[in-house]
Amino acid sequence: MNDTKKIAVGIVGASGYGGVQLVRLLWEHPQVEITYLGGNESAGKDFAELYPHFGHRFHYKIEPIDVEMIAQRCQVVFLSLPHGLAYKIAPQLLEKGLQVLDLSADYRFSDLNTYSTAYNVERDDEETASNAVYGLPELYQSLIKNTSLVGCPGCYPTASLLAIAPLLKQGLILPESLIIDAKSGTSGGGRKSKVNLLLAEADNTLSPYGVAGHRHTPEIEAICTHLAGVDMRVQFTPHLIPMVRGMLTTVYATLRDPGLVGDDLITIYNAFYRSSPFVRILPNGVYPQTKWTAGTNLCYIGIEVDPRTDRVIVMSAIDNLMKGQAAQAVQCLNIMRGWEETLGLPEIAFYP
């Protein structure tokens, strides 16, 4: 294939951690060419001023966010902006024929009331939103293939839903018993100067936050409800972990059939994810480590059944900035374009 056939891709919001992952991945992606980087506060700066390690090969300037310019330069655009901004430009970009992958919360909800309650933003783009597809390829691959607008899931919902989906789809658990205890590295907080994310504050410590009220809860619940076919209320507790990248969820649920053993569930999970190249079910007795996923689009899942309590414990690990954010968006792009799902996406971590 020669370069003239490459797809022109833009990234809006290139200065954040989502942006820099996208730049890194798309720069080496064999089928795309980056033709635009956009930002608000960072407009006018060289990308290498923000990330000097890109300085020798990569000579892009961050440009203002201008719909006309984006439409002229790009066939596909990734929106990596804070919540409440994407919906202001996505409809116009779609109208001009672009494919849009939004990494914010704006297009993750089929019910905009849920979104507005959680994010405190009034919306008037119901029609656009109703056409958006939830960008979790392991669950919605065929929809992603046929859409122009993907609302890419957050990192917590990705890790949680991959751990839970087979249980819900197969009706294996009591719905009201579902508890997700989630742990995330601090890069999930973004490249924003916040005191609580300083190394001096966040290193050598551990704390929960957003208990019983985190904004990712309604997102998880909406998809769980869709998967289970019954209304779901989920207990979700995130924790901040003293590490840069990585996310682990520990999921607890009570089995409907207490006769199921770990190997049964491993079989079910392997079957469920048999066409999902990035999900790796671990053998009995092996539990996931987030480090195995660093810099990859992988999700490792370990499963344990406790016959004393009739509970299943499912543990999933991802890289919050990759499968939890940028790499998953590229995976969606691969599917939308009909390319190999794994194209340009790392599949083995550097260890240690």
Added chain:
Amino acid sequence: MNDTKKIAVGIVGASGYGGVQLVRLLWEHPQVEITYLGGNESAGKDFAELYPHFGHRFHYKIEPIDVEMIAQRCQVVFLSLPHGLAYKIAPQLLEKGLQVLDLSADYRFSDLNTYSTAYNVERDDEETASNAVYGLPELYQSLIKNTSLVGCPGCYPTASLLAIAPLLKQGLILPESLIIDAKSGTSGGGRKSKVNLLLAEADNTLSPYGVAGHRHTPEIEAICTHLAGVDMRVQFTPHLIPMVRGMLTTVYATLRDPGLVGDDLITIYNAFYRSSPFVRILPNGVYPQTKWTAGTNLCYIGIEVDPRTDRVIVMSAIDNLMKGQAAQAVQCLNIMRGWEETLGLPEIAFYP
């Protein structure tokens, strides 16, 4: 008070992390004098060879473990040995009139069958074991006051039980709903050369272990059963966190009375721990950080109720080597000797 009235104290197993905390605390304790440090492999070495920062003021040699010698030199002895060793010398030490505080699992179980199953050690000291008191002062203060043998709790049971006790004692939760998701720094693994605890392996990653089968589970269950008055089965999942010290437990349970709100429970917890100087119940909406406990004997507890799920979420933070190990043993000693409970124990962390 002059020095001649100080109590002579020995530490068996001084070379490990439990040992070095004990040395540090007892060295500055106003009522005791360290008169003996003992060890197996480390016998014959200067303590400062193992911990050079003690080298300028503290000139102790680690001596062989000899019951006669200990009895001649000490009135009180702390046993900080791996499981399955303390019970071989504790009965003789008690017979010679010493007070014994054991930091291993050997004297934590009133039912030795439970111990033998969990630790795979056969025991023949039922009588001694039946006189041992579980060294969690917030629950068993009056028993500790009147015993000569304390089996000090492990770090996971300490953090878990302090979070749970008021719920169980007051019958506030459905017993079968109890889930403890626990997170610990790597110092809990001791000063032993294990590949999985290397910085290169354990830093920047996160993983569960011992899922549905960790050895601390029966210890937690035994005390829970005692507190609740009904047979308890507990879901307990420990995780290894990339930090040196600190432990957090996130406890989930279903409330019997869904009308209870967070402030009710905060009131109940404050009342329950009103005489416990080391337990600090946090205000509504504040959750504990392990860093607040570093180098202290404190336990911070945060409480949240989720009215959507009728669950209470209790979060407790301790320093796993202090309240979870050595400092709690010193707290027990203070009680056994009739001293102020807080004597010689740090109460405010250095932050950050």
Added chain:
Amino acid sequence: MNDTKKIAVGIVGASGYGGVQLVRLLWEHPQVEITYLGGNESAGKDFAELYPHFGHRFHYKIEPIDVEMIAQRCQVVFLSLPHGLAYKIAPQLLEKGLQVLDLSADYRFSDLNTYSTAYNVERDDEETASNAVYGLPELYQSLIKNTSLVGCPGCYPTASLLAIAPLLKQGLILPESLIIDAKSGTSGGGRKSKVNLLLAEADNTLSPYGVAGHRHTPEIEAICTHLAGVDMRVQFTPHLIPMVRGMLTTVYATLRDPGLVGDDLITIYNAFYRSSPFVRILPNGVYPQTKWTAGTNLCYIGIEVDPRTDRVIVMSAIDNLMKGQAAQAVQCLNIMRGWEETLGLPEIAFYP
């Protein structure tokens, strides 16, 4: 001693890391009582709002910075403000009879031109500045004893000067050969939200900064010049280390007398610091670790001579927030008041 004899002490700039260390240390200091906490942006807040782990015993509000109020309430005041603010209030506080310990750069320079060049602040308080004493007790104890105004050294100068002083005072090295390679934990950057100090940025990486032009260089040079009696130019390179606390300097210098061996220098250093309870010279072949100093006012010094190159390598470790900042200021206070130099200052770290 009863409480009525305690000295009333205020802290201006209580919200930062220097402030919280001072609060922590002075709260337990047997001879002082905290009577005032002041701040600018934080004025009006409860101290426990900023540092919730203080919330149970310590009920102070941060008040506006008001010279009259401070003078009414305090006998001694610590100024823990950014550079360029202390000099605006110190003269008035001194006039009202207070003892002033300034932790900023404002009173570290006997030559205000050097200060003005380095900090870009014009000054008009020459007279006050000329009466200030440099608060490094190991070098200037007798001056500190007799002053009302101490300019406490920065962390880099403290670690550097303690490593170098015996060499310069004894004329043991070629002055132009002095190189200081310094390494600091990120808490030295303060409790300010800066992107480069985020855990996500600063963890798992290492970088130099301020090469050949760091603001601490003139401070180090001024004292070196004073100690050596000749004009000194020092090569100083700081590095940011992925840890919260701790500072290490590795000092290189060429020996005048290549016949000196390591043991000679160890003898010289031990003699030099024989009356300095916080400086600990390590035995031959043992090098300092910053962790040994965490939470203490100690400085560990290791010395090596390389006969192949005729160089001496001196390594010093301190806690940058303690001996490098707050605890050293308390040490100065102890000296100013004629108390035991070590009063209220931790002397053994909790390890690990």
Added chain:
Amino acid sequence: MNDTKKIAVGIVGASGYGGVQLVRLLWEHPQVEITYLGGNESAGKDFAELYPHFGHRFHYKIEPIDVEMIAQRCQVVFLSLPHGLAYKIAPQLLEKGLQVLDLSADYRFSDLNTYSTAYNVERDDEETASNAVYGLPELYQSLIKNTSLVGCPGCYPTASLLAIAPLLKQGLILPESLIIDAKSGTSGGGRKSKVNLLLAEADNTLSPYGVAGHRHTPEIEAICTHLAGVDMRVQFTPHLIPMVRGMLTTVYATLRDPGLVGDDLITIYNAFYRSSPFVRILPNGVYPQTKWTAGTNLCYIGIEVDPRTDRVIVMSAIDNLMKGQAAQAVQCLNIMRGWEETLGLPEIAFYP
């Protein structure tokens, strides 16, 4: 190209960190096929037992180290063994026509006396050793192209020599003034259970080691002497940094010509490394961060001149396991086989 043309490659010592990097890199290298993994203690185990994240795609067993078997299966072999083992099998492997890349110290020295003194191993393979080429491609590319035996440099010499080489080759500095202050992540200590490399010991601390006597010193000196054409004595001080990967050297030297400014040296360095795709000279005022190199074969170099002291300070950053070990060996293989030098080697880090 189809698979039948791929080169058959073996890795002896696959279980360590060098081994796992080699497996990771060669597995994705377009021109090679891994046909053998060998080990001593790990023989008989599945590779995925040691590194479970390889478990889903990669099904290799570690086999005993057998020269005949290696020769039958491989055209090229990487030896990633502890020092003193490679020289026992390399001569036979070479005799059988294999190309050998040794990652240990065994073939880094043209003078075996220097090796024997530093590593305390007697050798009898002078002829083989005299044919070995030092595997630093930026300095010895043409020799590497024409040899069958490469002795790959250690991480410290790689980082140090890349920083120093232009200065020495151009005769820009006073030879006796050279000081290297080096800082390394703990993975450099290998996947061996050592107490001092435990996270609990090595995290949140910093310490020097091997001062004035580290084994990498003679290796650095031998190459420096070769580059400078005069006998060189180097001051080299390594430090252990609380991070997994990464190495930074801060090099100090006195300029012969004090009129040189930073931009002059940047020009000289850029010219020197103009054909070196993995060396990146930073613009004036930008200093390297080790994180920029993580998971890549890059070396970033920053340069500063201090006109006050007539010194140049050169700072170089690499990933100690990549450019400092495994990736550099693959770079050598690329050169030996006449492939593109960058083939299969990552060139942009994932950040943060």
